[in-house]
Amino acid sequence: MRKLDRLRGLSSRDFAVLSQLVVCSVAIAVALRVTSWRRVSRAIIAGSRMAGLRRFPLLHLGYSIEKLNPLVEMASSVFPKNRCLVRSMILLWLLRARGESAEVVLGVRKRAGNFEAHAWTVSERGLIGERPEAIAEFAVMTTSANPDQL
Numbered sequence: 232m233r234k235l236d237r238l239r240g241l242s243s244r245d246f247a248v249l250s251q252l253v254v255c256s257v258a259i260a261v262a263l264r265v266t267s268w269r270r271v272s273r274a275i276i277a278g279s280r281m282a283g284l285r286r287f288p289l290l291h292l293g294y295s296i297e298k299l300n301p302l303v304e305m306a307s308s309v310f311p312k313n314r315c316l317v318r319s320m321i322l323l324w325l326l327r328a329r330g331e332s333a334e335v336v337l338g339v340r341k342r343a344g345n346f347e348a349h350a351w352t353v354s355e356r357g358l359i360g361e362r363p364e365a366i367a368e369f370a371v372m373t374t375s376a377n378p379d380q381l
Contacts (some may be wrong), residue, residue: 263316263317263320291325303360
């Protein structure tokens with residue numbers, strides 16, 4: 232019910248942006264299935280430099296990243312298995328399309344005997360779309376900006 236309430240609270244403009252972000256999520260999830268996350272991140276970074284593509288999703292430049300983050304959360308929830316990576320890739324796109332420096336970070340941790348991985352986005356402003364305590368226990372494995380790590 233909570234998700235329906237969140238959808239009901241969206242303006243028509245928000246819904247238009249959300250629809251496009253869902254399309255982005257699908258494209259990213261499919262790309263992640265057929266190629267490496269590093270290639271997807273490189274394609275996102277290269278595409279974000281192209282003038283015509285920078286405007287996609289339409290209307291996103293009228294929002295701050297903080298206002299877009301809840302829409303990105305909703306759009307990435309379509310893929311619960313790798314939600315954090317899809318979300319991080321969308322945020323990478325949105326930040327790079329605005330000309331900001333940003334990277335996706337992959338981290339790992341062991342909790343209660345289980346290996347866990349997580350992805351998050353860091354920009355020149357710092358951590359985007361995450362609470363610092365959510366990533367505090369993760370050791371950085373690699374980033375989209377540093378291919379030599381791993």
